[in-house]
Amino acid sequence: MNLGISATEFLSQVREGNVSVEEFVAETIDRIQKVEGKIHAYLTIDDKNALEKAKMIDKKIRNKEKVGSCLGMPISIKDNICTAGLKTTCASKMLENFIAPYDATVVSKLKTEDAIILGKVNLDEFAMGSTTEFSYFGPTKNPWNIEYVPGGSSGGSGVSVSALESLISLGSDTGGSVRSPSSFCSVVGLKPTYGLVSRYGLVSYANSIEQIGPVARTVEDVAFILNIISGLDAHDNTTLDKGNADYTKDLDAGVSGKKIGMIIQMTGDGIDKEVASATNKAISKFEDLGAECSSISLDAVEHSVAAYYTIASAEASSNLSRYDNLRYGFDFGTEGYEFKAYASKVRSNFGPEVTRRMLLGAFVLSTGYYGKYYLKAQKVRAMIKSQLDEAFKKVDLLIAPTMPILPFKIGEKIDDPLTLYLLDINTITANLSGIPAISVPFDISSSGLPIGIQLLANTLQENKLLQAAYALQQTTHLPKVPL
Numbered sequence: 001m002n003l004g005i006s007a008t009e010f011l012s013q014v015r016e017g018n019v020s021v022e023e024f025v026a027e028t029i030d031r032i033q034k035v036e037g038k039i040h041a042y043l044t045i046d047d048k049n050a051l052e053k054a055k056m057i058d059k060k061i062r063n064k065e066k067v068g069s070c071l072g073m074p075i076s077i078k079d080n081i082c083t084a085g086l087k088t089t090c091a092s093k094m095l096e097n098f099i100a101p102y103d104a105t106v107v108s109k110l111k112t113e114d115a116i117i118l119g120k121v122n123l124d125e126f127a128m129g130s131t132t133e134f135s136y137f138g139p140t141k142n143p144w145n146i147e148y149v150p151g152g153s154s155g156g157s158g159v160s161v162s163a164l165e166s167l168i169s170l171g172s173d174t175g176g177s178v179r180s181p182s183s184f185c186s187v188v189g190l191k192p193t194y195g196l197v198s199r200y201g202l203v204s205y206a207n208s209i210e211q212i213g214p215v216a217r218t219v220e221d222v223a224f225i226l227n228i229i230s231g232l233d234a235h236d237n238t239t240l241d242k243g244n245a246d247y248t249k250d251l252d253a254g255v256s257g258k259k260i261g262m263i264i265q266m267t268g269d270g271i272d273k274e275v276a277s278a279t280n281k282a283i284s285k286f287e288d289l290g291a292e293c294s295s296i297s298l299d300a301v302e303h304s305v306a307a308y309y310t311i312a313s314a315e316a317s318s319n320l321s322r323y324d325n326l327r328y329g330f331d332f333g334t335e336g337y338e339f340k341a342y343a344s345k346v347r348s349n350f351g352p353e354v355t356r357r358m359l360l361g362a363f364v365l366s367t368g369y370y371g372k373y374y375l376k377a378q379k380v381r382a383m384i385k386s387q388l389d390e391a392f393k394k395v396d397l398l399i400a401p402t403m404p405i406l407p408f409k410i411g412e413k414i415d416d417p418l419t420l421y422l423l424d425i426n427t428i429t430a431n432l433s434g435i436p437a438i439s440v441p442f443d444i445s446s447s448g449l450p451i452g453i454q455l456l457a458n459t460l461q462e463n464k465l466l467q468a469a470y471a472l473q474q475t476t477h478l479p480k481v482p483l
């Protein structure tokens with residue numbers, strides 16, 4: 001059986017009776033068992049329940065009963081999104097055995113549509129990182145070359161979809177975490193407009209900038225899932241009313257007459273040569289399709305990394321203060337400890353990156369430094385938004401490489417946090433401003449590693465964004481994952 005089909009193809013094959021859900025799910029589980037030892041995308045595999053659910057859905061289909069629109073599509077979920085009955089560890093020792101008592105809104109919406117949750121996938125601890133190396137449970141590896149990082153923090157999401165271990169995955173994107181692994185693993189990843197998708201049940205890292213987003217093999221699949229997971233949610237008062245938006249509508253509308261601006265600050269110094277030439281190639285493809293391309297300067301982008309790490313760390317230090325090992329945690333007795341000594345002992349079990357962020361966050365929020373760092377970062381954030389508002393008066397879409405460089409070797413940059421932070425330069429603008437952005441697989445480097453192109457649109461312009469992404473996707477003929 002071909003496990004490499006898109007979710008959309010899966011739906012039509014099941015509908016036509018060419019594939020049974022049970023067969024597809026069983027083969028996907030076999031595949032997971034075969035490749036997991038090499039790539040380590042999953043932290044929890046719920047194979048028994050998945051197979052049972054698949055049988056039930058087949059039965060419903062046979063009996064012509066009503067079945068949800070996902071028709072038993074196997075999906076993986078990043079392990080910082082709550083799933084009732086299945087562990088949600090955030091790849092941290094602090095939540096090693098935590099089982100959430102409820103489903104995140106996105107998960108319950110997918111379940112209502114008869115998606116099958118195959119399991120939970122790896123991430124950098126509490127989603128802090130760009131490589132999935134900072135997982136307490138060990139790194140996830142890039143299926144295009146298992147010595148290389150898969151991007152992050154939703155590395156398990158990118159890898160499970162790319163390596164045919166799931167049809168779709170949900171990740172979270174605080175500063176690029178859906179788009180980075182999508183780019184490094186040659187799959188499609190969307191960071192929706194802030195508020196379009198409920199964050200209820202997403203374990204908070206930096207809640208004023210993060211969104212849950214789909215990872216899939218095609219733009220059509222991303223649009224299909226976005227239709228399901230988006231919209232108002234009484235549990236999350238930052239959610240927006242999407243009206244009667246249908247993201248799968250007119251995907252083939254094309255880009256003729258559309259104005260696309262290349263962001264100068266995301267394509268200059270420090271960009272890998274092959275990544276730069278892929279970006280130019282993508283721009284000429286758009287021109288061939290009738291788009292008008294130009295260059296746009298957003299000079300506030302130069303300060304975005306500093307602003308992002310100030311704001312994200314500040315929110316992280318506040319959000320993660322709840323982990324005292326009393327309400328959630330691992331097996332560690334309290335006897336003989338004063339509260340403070342106990343808290344500091346157990347909190348030393350956070351990994352190095354999380355610890356760094358909490359310290360930095362506490363510092364930038366402290367009296368005397370608040371104005372100097374946190375407030376200043378908020379000003380940069382406002383500047384970025386107003387420069388984008390101006391840009392979108394001139395162009396419909398923006399374009400830049402998703403990641404400035406190619407995937408690199410596991411361990412190569414792990415001791416160099418600043419270099420790792422700088423890798424987020426092209427992705428964090430969308431988070432700081434709340435606009436939607438997508439990474440589309442576009443090319444493969446001479447060394448056989450994927451290159452993704454990022455498109456950005458104005459707030460709630462997902463339709464326009466997906467149409468352009470679809471147009472770009474149609475110009476590519478990429479090889480399948482070699483694993």
Ligand code: GLN
Pocket residue numbers: 127128129130152153172173174175176177178205312424
């Ligand atoms: N690399 C960024 C960070 O470490 C983004 C992570 C994310 O989007 N969750 O904060």
